[in-house]
Each structure stands twice: as C-alpha cells, then as structure tokens.
Amino acid sequence: MTEHTVKSYEDELNTLMAECARMGGQAEAQVADSLEAVVRRDQLLASTVVSRDEKLDALEAEIERKAIRLIALRQPLANDLRRTVGAMKIAHNLERIGDLAKNIAKRSLVLVEAEPMTPLTRSIERMGRLVVARLKSVLDAYTGSDVERAIAVWSRDDEVDEHYNSLFRELLTYMMADPRTITACAHLLFIAKNLERIGDHATNIAEIVHYEITGEDMTAVRPKTDDLTAA
Amino acid sequence: MQTKLAAAPEDGPMHLSIDRATAAAPVGEIKITAKDVAVFYGEKQALFDVSLDIPGNSVTAFIGPSGCGKSTFLRCINRMNDTITGCRVTGRIELDGGDINDKKIDPVLLRARVGMVFQKPNPFPKSIFENVAYGLRIHGLANKTEMGDIVEASLKRAGLWAEVADRLHQSGSGLSGGQQQRLVIARAIAVSPEVILMDEPCSALDPIATARIEELIDELRSQYCIVIVTHSMAQAARVSQKTAFFHMGKLVEAGRTDEMFTNPRDSRTQDYITGRFG
Numbered sequence: 402m403t404e405h406t407v408k409s410y411e412d413e414l415n416t417l418m419a420e421c422a423r424m425g426g427q428a429e430a431q432v433a434d435s436l437e438a439v440v441r442r443d444q445l446l447a448s449t450v451v452s453r454d455e456k457l458d459a460l461e462a463e464i465e466r467k468a469i470r471l472i473a474l475r476q477p478l479a480n481d482l483r484r485t486v487g488a489m490k491i492a493h494n495l496e497r498i499g500d501l502a503k504n505i506a507k508r509s510l511v512l513v514e515a516e517p518m519t520p521l522t523r524s525i526e527r528m529g530r531l532v533v534a535r536l537k538s539v540l541d542a543y544t545g546s547d548v549e550r551a552i553a554v555w556s557r558d559d560e561v562d563e564h565y566n567s568l569f570r571e572l573l574t575y576m577m578a579d580p581r582t583i584t585a586c587a588h589l590l591f592i593a594k595n596l597e598r599i600g601d602h603a604t605n606i607a608e609i610v611h612y613e614i615t616g617e618d619m620t621a622v623r624p625k626t627d628d629l630t631a632a
Numbered sequence: 633m634q635t636k637l638a639a640a641p642e643d644g645p646m647h648l649s650i651d652r653a654t655a656a657a658p659v660g661e662i663k664i665t666a667k668d669v670a671v672f673y674g675e676k677q678a679l680f681d682v683s684l685d686i687p688g689n690s691v692t693a694f695i696g697p698s699g700c701g702k703s704t705f706l707r708c709i710n711r712m713n714d715t716i717t718g719c720r721v722t723g724r725i726e727l728d729g730g731d732i733n734d735k736k737i738d739p740v741l742l743r744a745r746v747g748m749v750f751q752k753p754n755p756f757p758k759s760i761f762e763n764v765a766y767g768l769r770i771h772g773l774a775n776k777t778e779m780g781d782i783v784e785a786s787l788k789r790a791g792l793w794a795e796v797a798d799r800l801h802q803s804g805s806g807l808s809g810g811q812q813q814r815l816v817i818a819r820a821i822a823v824s825p826e827v828i829l830m831d832e833p834c835s836a837l838d839p840i841a842t843a844r845i846e847e848l849i850d851e852l853r854s855q856y857c858i859v860i861v862t863h864s865m866a867q868a869a870r871v872s873q874k875t876a877f878f879h880m881g882k883l884v885e886a887g888r889t890d891e892m893f894t895n896p897r898d899s900r901t902q903d904y905i906t907g908r909f910g
Contacts, residue, residue, distance in 0.1 A: 403908040410907065476866060478893050481906045616895025 410475050414484060417467050418544075421488045421495075424460040425540040428495040431457065431502035432536060432599055436529035439509040439592060440522055450506035457499035464492040480616070487613035491543065494602045494609070498536070501595040501602075508588045515585040524571060525592060528564040532596045535561065535603045539610065548614045555607035555619060561600035568593045660689030663827065663857040664709060669723035671704050671713060678704045681723070682883045684876055688826075688857040691849060693872035693889065695862060697904065700878040702861050706829050709859065710746035711739045727827070744771055747820035751832040753812030755804035755819075760787075760796050763804045763815055767823040782822055790818035791848050810841025817848065821856075828852065830860040834867065846871050865905050869893050877901045 405411040438447035468489045477485045542550035572586045664686040671679035679701040686692045694702035713719045764783045768774045787793040792814040834842040876886035885898045896902045
C-alpha cells in the first residue's frame with residue numbers, strides 16, 4: 402500500500418493496528434493459560450490470569466482513545482476509516498474474550514476443590530485448544546491482512562458448536578449418574594459455554610477483518626448446528 | 633430553446649462501473665449523460681473519454697487533484713469551453729436526452745438552463761437587486777411587476793433575503809464573501825435553471841459561510857440538478873449523493889458517495905481520498 406503523504410498520520414494508523422495486534426496476543430495467552438489452569442489444576446496460573454485481565458481492559462481503553470483521536474484529528478476515509486473502526490471493534494471483542502478467560506480461571510479455582518474428572522477435562526481441553534487455534538488464526542489473518550484466512554476461520558464456526566453440544570450431553574450424563582458431581586459439572590458447563598462464546602468472538606473478528614480488507618460484509622449465511630433440542 | 637428528445641435510447645452497457653450506484657441511490661432520473669467526452673487545449677489533451685451519468689434532483693461531486701480535468705469537464709456541461717480559444721470538445725453530452733453541442737443550440741440559452749457559480753464570488757458592480765434581475769432582463773424573462781417578485785423569491789431561496797431586504801439598492805460588492813456567494817447563487821437561480829454547476833463555491837469562504845452554502849445546496853437539490861467541483865473531500869462527502877473521481881484527465885471511478893468514501897473500487901481513488909497522493 403502506498404504511504405500517506407502525511408507521515409505522522411501513517412504512524413498513528415500503524416501504531417493503532419500494532420496495539421490491537423498486541424492486545425490480541427495477550428487475549429490469546431489469557432485463553433490458553435485459563436485452559437491450562439483448568440487442565441493442570443494450576444491455582445497459581447489461574448490467579449495470574451485473573452490479575453492480568455486489568456491489562457486487557459486498559460489496552461482496550463487506550464485503543465479506543467487513540468481511534469477516537471484519529472477520527473477527530475485525521476478524518477480517516479475508505480480503507481483507513483475501516484482500519485480505524487475495525488481496531489475499535491476488534492479491541493472490544495478482545496476485551497470480552499479476556500473477561501471470559503478470567504471467568505474460566507476463576508471457575509478453575511473452584512474446580513480444584515472437587516475430585517478431578519479426567520474424561521470431561523480432556524473434552525474441555527480439546528474444545529479449548531480448537532478455540533485457541535481459531536483465535537490465533539484470526540489474529541494472524543488480522544496482522545497479515547489475510548482475507549482468505551479470515552474466511553476460513555469464519556466458515557468453520559460450527560466445529561466449536563459441535564464440541565459444545567457434545568460436551569453438554571456428556572455433562573448431563575455425568576450429573577444424572579452421580580448428583581455429587583453436579584457442582585463441578587455446572588462449572589465445567591459454564592467453562593464450555595465461555596469457550597463457545599470466545600469462539601463466537603473469533604468469528605466476529607473474522608467478519609471485522611473481512612470488512613476491513615474488502616469493504617464488503619460477509620454475506621453468506623454462517624453454518625450453524627444449534628441443536629439444543631437434541632440435548 | 634432545444635426541443636427535448638423522446639426517451640434517450642438505452643444503447644448497451646455504460647462505461648466503467650459508473651452505474652452500479654445510481655440505480656440504488658435515492659436520487660432523480662438521469663439528467664445529464666456524457667459519452668466519450670474528450671477536451672483538447674490546442675495539441676494538449678486535457679480530458680480523455682469521460683462517460684458519466686449525472687442524476688437530477690441530487691448533488692454530484694467531482695473530486696480529484698489539481699489539473700485532473702474536473703473543472704474542464706464541468707465547463708463542458710454549459711459549453712463554457714466554447715469561450716476558450718484553441719479549446720476543442722469531442723464526444724457527446726446530453727441534457728434530458730438532447731445534444732447540447734447541437735448546432736441549433738444557442739449557448740447563451742443553454743447557460744440559462746445550466747447556471748454556474750464560480751470559486752470567487754463575482755457579483756456585477758451593480759446593486760443587489762440588479763445583480764439578481766440581470767439574467768431576467770437579458771433573457772427578457774420577466775416584466776417590471778414580475779421582476780420584484782422573482783428577485784425576492786430567488787434571494788429567499790438562496791437564504792439571503794433576510795440579510796439584504798432593507799438594502800436591495802446598495803452595491804452587491806459591499807456584502808461579505810459568503811453573502812456575495814449566496815447573491816451569485818440567487819442570480820443563477822433567478823432565471824430558473826435546471827442544472828447548477830458550482831466550481832469550488834466555498835474555497836474562498838470561512839467555515840460558517842461554507843456551512844450556510846452547503847445547507848443551501850442541500851435545500852436546492854430537491855429542485856435542481858447540482859454538480860459541484862470541490863477540493864474538500866469532507867465537503868464532497870457532506871453535500872453530494874454521487875461522487876466522481878478524476879485523475880490525469882480520466883474519470884477513474886464514480887458511484888454513490890457513501891460507497892466511494894467507505895469502499896472505493898479503484899486503488900487510485902483510495903490513495904487520493906485517504907491522502908496518499910495528490
């Protein structure tokens with residue numbers, strides 16, 4: 402892309418996007434670590450995730466402040482406008498992802514109190530790894546302005562939903578079989594739901610990246626396997 | 633005045649992707665159609681094969697760097713280029729389907745249908761009243777009794793009446809820059825034109841006067857086809873419904889203003905409106 406005639410404007414836009422990418426890296430680490438805390442029953446790691454969430458909140462506020470300043474002082478247009486608004490929207494999604502990771506970490510602290518349920522934890526781990534991979538992929542699409550990659554993330558949205566639905570059934574089976582597991586299973590169910598929501602945020606980011614690069618909305622209907630009734 | 637031709641024939645697809653937007657835009661019927669318009673100043677070609685539809689009851693903005701041909705093209709629409717020695721225009725421009733370069737068309741009468749407002753306000757060295765009445769007089773469009781009414785209506789429509797009603801017989805050049813520009817617009821609309829061409833009408837005005845002219849343009853568009861050349865991207869975005877981008881004598885892209893400023897198709901348009909060259 403040709404550079405702006407006004408160099409400081411170019412710098413501001415690049416800084417904005419770089420901060421957004423940095424925030425993405427931190428959000429991704431939060432999700433991965435919260436998952437790790439659940440799997441390894443690692444209380445220290447869980448506490449670290451909880452305390453690090455403030456940083457994400459601060460980064461979002463900073464990105465928003467910078468974007469608003471850029472809109473006010475530079476009046477960005479066309480792809481610059483899409484990049485500016487995109488950074489704000491992505492930062493917002495990342496902040497929500499951070500909150501969900503923090504919630505997973507908090508629940509892992511409660512789960513440590515209960516007996517380990519290895520098969521369920523394995524399922525959570527598989528789902529979590531898939532979500533982290535999607536998040537990583539969409540953030541790579543963002544930093545590399547790779548529209549094909551964004552579309553790939555977006556179109557495989559149903560994989561996470563399938564994991565969630567199967568985990569939901571698995572958890573129900575456990576709870577019906579042994580009511581003493583209900584507390585732990587309820588927490589695991591919320592963790593699964595949080596992961597599923599993080600996946601949705603990754604899908605949102607894919608849509609934002611697509612619009613930012615092409616100027617077009619993703620028009621196709623997203624694949625969806627929402628079989629709540631089957632559970 | 634020319635006889636309006638029957639419905640203009642639809643002859644094949646238009647050039648570029650110009651018409652992707654006009655169909656969806658909330659604007660009137662096509663008022664002006666340019667086909668392969670080229671302009672030469674002596675040996676030098678200033679405009680290359682411009683084909684563009686300009687809708688009625690709307691504002692169309694021409695943007696582009698200096699020397700890109702936007703003002704040259706604007707001047708083709710009321711044959712102002714006729715007055716420049718050595719200037720030659722080829723191609724076809726239709727107003728309501730009729731060729732404006734037809735031998736039978738009197739350019740003076742054409743310019744009554746297609747009025748023009750320039751960058752610097754250019755009131756005649758006459759009274760405010762006479763400035764507005766001038767066009768009516770030379771075209772013999774009104775008798776003495778009608779004259780006063782038309783002058784008042786035009787000044788009202790240009791949003792100037794309240795400021796000048798008590799000093800109609802003072803000189804027009806005593807007004808402020810913004811008032812003078814509105815006086816010139818009143819003069820242009822007094823002869824009931826169908827099209828108003830504006831060549832950077834606000835570039836000599838302060839932001840408040842600019843805002844008043846922009847408000848006026850927005851009000852006038854319900855009755856006129858307005859074409860505005862502007863260097864201000866923000867102004868094009870604020871006042872127009874359709875935008876055409878010119879570069880090095882060529883029409884690069886034209887389409888709905890909202891799309892042009894959020895998602896231009898051509899990388900040159902993108903580079904220009906985002907401040908990457910020009």
